[in-house]
Amino acid sequence: MLPSRIRAAWDDLTLPDFSSEAWRGVLVSVFLLGFLLGAAYHIGTWAVGSAPGIVWRGAYHVVVVLTYASFWFLLSSYLQNRNAQPTQTFFITVLVGIAYLLLAVLIQTLGDPALGLDYEQRVVESFTSVVKVNLLSFLEISFTMVVLLLLRRLVFYRRTRKSVRNWHLMLFFMVLAGLLTFMKDPSDDLGVLVGIALVPAVGMAVVNSFRVSWIVYLPFREKMATMGLAFFLMVLLGLALGDGVLPEVSSYARFYSYPLTVFALIAGIFGILYCVTTLLSLLFHLPTSSAFKRKADEMAAMQSLTSLISQVLDLEKLSSTIVASPVEAGSADVSWLVLTDGDGQAKLQATHGVSPAEVADAIDYEALLEQVQRREDVLLLDEAPLDRRVRASNGTAFESVLVVPLLTRNAVLGALFVARDVSYGFEKDDIESTRVYAAQAALALENARLFEEQLEKERLHRELTIAREVQQKLLPQSIPQLPGVAVAASSVSAYEVGGDYYDFVQLDDERLAFIVGDVAGKGTSGAFYMAEMQGIFRSLSHLSPDPRSFLAYANRAISSALDRRAFISVIYGVLDTAKEEFQIARAGHCPAAVINLHGEARLLRSGGIGLGLNNGSLFSDSLDVMRVQLQPGDVFVLYTDGVVESRDVDGDEYGYDRLLDSLKEHRHEEVDDLHDALLRDLHEFLGNDEYDDDLTLVVVKWHGVTMQPDVASTRAPATAQTT
Amino acid sequence: MSTFSVSYRSTNGVQILDLHGELDAHTASDLEEAIQSCFEDGSVQLLVNGEELQYISSAGLGVFMAYVEEIREADGDIKIASLQPKVYNVFDLLGFPVLFDICDTEEKALHLFEEGNTKPSNEESS
Structure with missing residues (x-):
């Protein structure tokens, strides 16, 4: 102008x-x-x-x-x-x-x-x-x-x-x-x-x-x-x-x-x-x-409810709020919410203005959900009773049904269903506002789910931390002191709780009983069997310290408690400082490594099957007990398969030979240094500090009760005999 | 990531399971399902061929214990054949040769099936 x-x-x-x-x-x-x-x-x-x-x-x-x-x-x-x-x-x-x-x-x-x-x-x-x-x-x-x-x-x-x-x-x-x-x-x-x-x-x-x-x-x-x-x-x-x-x-x-x-x-x-x-x-x-006023009220109601649902994190409460909103805002007569669970099964989560049974009777919501899931868009049934998935007769609350999928970035959580008691009850703007609302609801549901998962994760983590602490207490807190014997031991779990076990019991002034075990079982179940094994060892070793009878009783005691897929491999020994003898038996476990002062090393591979594999005579029949006459400077290494079966990045196992070589190299060191040296060598081989498996290492060194250098030097190297 | 698979053959009424890859705590359930489905299909004479089995962990061994009792009660057996030395060593350490027929060739194992030889049952009292 x-x-x-x-x-x-x-x-x-x-x-x-x-x-x-x-x-x-x-x-x-x-x-x-x-x-x-x-x-x-x-x-x-x-x-x-x-x-x-x-x-x-x-x-x-x-x-x-x-x-x-x-x-x-x-x-x-x-x-x-x-x-x-x-x-x-x-x-x-x-x-x-x-x-x-x-x-x-x-x-x-x-x-x-x-x-x-x-x-x-x-x-x-x-x-x-x-x-x-x-x-x-x-x-x-x-x-x-x-x-x-x-x-x-x-x-x-x-x-x-x-x-x-x-x-x-x-x-x-x-x-x-x-x-x-x-x-x-x-x-x-x-x-x-x-x-x-x-x-x-x-x-x-x-x-x-x-x-x-x-x-x-x-x-x-x-x-x-x-x-x-x-x-x-x-x-x-x-x-x-x-x-x-x-x-x-x-x-x-x-x-x-x-x-x-x-x-x-x-x-x-x-x-x-x-x-x-x-x-x-x-x-x-x-x-x-x-x-106009009705629409404005509806929009205002939706708006306030939308901000409300974003604050609710409890899934149950959130679901009932979500279904209540469209009805309370006046854009529907009844509504219900169908969510898919982890297995993809549709579940009627909440209803408003109608009972779950009525919905289940009248509506094949699974089929409807499947359709909106496929097209990822709303589905409007203007004359719902004519649809084969709706079994309602005329004059019910389900004359027109609107199904809105609850979409998140990468999944369809379920669908919000709203229904009116008249056919052609939903106009274009109703559909639009319900769609916007459903998007908000989906977001809130996703948040609630993530929150719940996080809570569950944290709870589990706490529980497992407690379990780990309890399990650590099952391991010996101190090492018995016997003249002439030095012991160093450690156990590391790959996960929160493990299935490895080692323990000592001082039987009397002269004798010390050892055990190292490894539970083969699913996940945390290993920790429970390990606890049971500890009870058996602590009580039975006093009553029946002899390796043959101890293992036989232990096998019978533990077999009834074990899942049939699970078993425990143990190595059990009694060191007698008076007789200067080490009796050792292996129930399916990795053989103990032994080395004398002169560097002659070997594995004590006697017969014996794991605990829990057979509760008949086979167990006792196949069990061998080895007796080793002790020489000052003798070192025994008891360990679990986490030591010898640990693999480096190329997939090569640490293996028995490397263990024996390392043992030979460090055999003169004090027991603690020797123990650390063996672990260090394993770490160097693996190239990192992470374990795939539980790892237990017990080192026992015999110094001799009295220092008699002339006698010690004239004796033959450690010998073993099986009975 | 360890891989594991089972393939099936059948000879003279003996169901042969060829194992491939690594059998550990993660893949143990695959073998368990395989043995279970064979058993449910009525095959009680099972021969596990470990020629292609690269590795086995103690959890993998547990699988053999899961159904052997039921199979033996049904006059069947699980026999193991053609294990690689490293894998055999794990079986051996745990004392499995006492519990199962472990043969170095498949033929020997099949022969044992023909003879109707089975290891003693777990239920036998000492």
Whole structure:
């Protein structure tokens, strides 16, 4: 409409901040002074009986226009409330209008009923008329200004640059039209020029009067009230501008100032136009307002429920909240939630407004879920009873059914089902809002699941930590001290709890019983069998220390407790410091390694099957016990398969040879150093500190009871014999 | 990652299971399922050929114990043949040669089936 440069300049045009105290003071002063000067002028003309020259008259009109311009900016600064309620705004405007009419009528009837104006001489004929001219003009102009400024709030509802510009254009044309009547005599007609200037002013008034978008958001009651008020205001404006009630006001006002009268007239016309558009718009919006309100409520409810479900982490509670929301928001009559569990089985998780049994009877939700899972989109059954997957007869809550899949990034968690008791019960926007809601619900469900998994993981971790601590306590906390014998031992589990076991029991002053075992069983079950083995060893070794009988009893005791896939390999020995003899037997376990002072190393590979593999005679029949005559410097190494079967990155096993080589190299070291050296060598071979298997290593070194170097050196190397 | 598989053959009413790969705690259930399904199909004469078996752990050995009792009660047996030396050593350490017929060739094991030879049952009292 306007060249862009002018438009920009127009938009950038800023007025001083008239709402500041200083400016208000100035404006009030200018207004009061101007108003009094105007009154003085009229008193002067009344007293003298004739009008002054054109210069004086011109000065008067300039003063009056400036006075009311100040008044406009003053009012404008007071009526700038941005968050005005439409109904309230109309109400205030109507009140102002009534007050104006009452006052105007009152003043009009005061004193001499004659008009008391001499148009020819441009003088006022009586003091009453002087008062009337000033007061009635003030009332009319200020009333129309108030109407204009109050309606501005509504015109500026959800304002845009364009709406502000249109408003200012209207004011501009109003002022222009007014100023074109400057110095006109009250009895003159408006003239062609003014008539032409009125056209754009009224045109802009029409444009501005279509700014009624606030109507949409009004509740029904307020719409009705506003309609009444708008109608009333329209009547008031009509009365104020017409000659019926206030026949003389316009004459006085025109006499006071023609430009201001024109401005007031256009302002009044705008007020009437605005009331008309408001009335009509309200009238057309009334029928849709309940539907609009319902939709707005639904959306608000969904919104609040959506934020609610994101805060619930308990799966049960969350499910019932999810199904409750669509029903409570009013977009469905009943709803239910079907989730798939880990095995892909559909499970009816929660229902609302209907019992789970009713749903299960009437709906083949598994088939429906399967379909939405495949298409990953909503499925709408407008006439549900006609679908083969719905066994409901007509007249139930399942006339139309909407199935919305609960999608996450990489899975379909299940589906939200909502149903209505009428066919074709879901419109496009219902589907859309339910789809958005379901997306939120899916997210919340996913979060809840992850949270639960995390909780479970942490709980398991805690439990396993406790189990590990308990198991560590089952291992010997100290090593028995017997003269001539030094022992070092360690056990490491690959996982939280393991199946490895080692222990010692001091049978008497001379004898020490050893055991090293390895439970072959599934996962943590090994830890329980290990605990059982510990009980058997601690009690049975005292009663029946002899390796043959100990292992036979132990086999019988443990067999009944073991799962048939599980078994325990153990190596059991008794070291007798008095007889200087080590008796050792192997029940399916890795053979003990032995080395003497001279570096002659070997494995004590005697016969024997694992505990729990056979509870008959086979066990005893196949068991061999080896007796080793001890020589000072003899070292025995008892270990589990974690040592010899550990594999490096290439898959090569550590093996027996490497163990024996390492043993040979470090055999002179003290038992603790020797133990550490063997582990170090294993680590160096593996190349890392991580184990695939439990690993137990017990090293026993025989120093001899009394140091008899001559005897020790003449004795033969350690010999073993089987019985 | 260890791999393990079982393939099946049948000779003279003896169901032969060829094991491939590594039998450990993770793959033990595969063999268990294989033996169970053979048993449920009515095959009680099972011959496990370990020629292609690279590795076995103690958990793998447990599988042989799982069904041997039931199979022997049904007049059948599990026999083991053609184990590689390293694998045989693990069987041997635990004393399995006492519990199972472990032959160096498949023919010998089949021959033992023909003779109707079985190891003594677990239930036998000492």
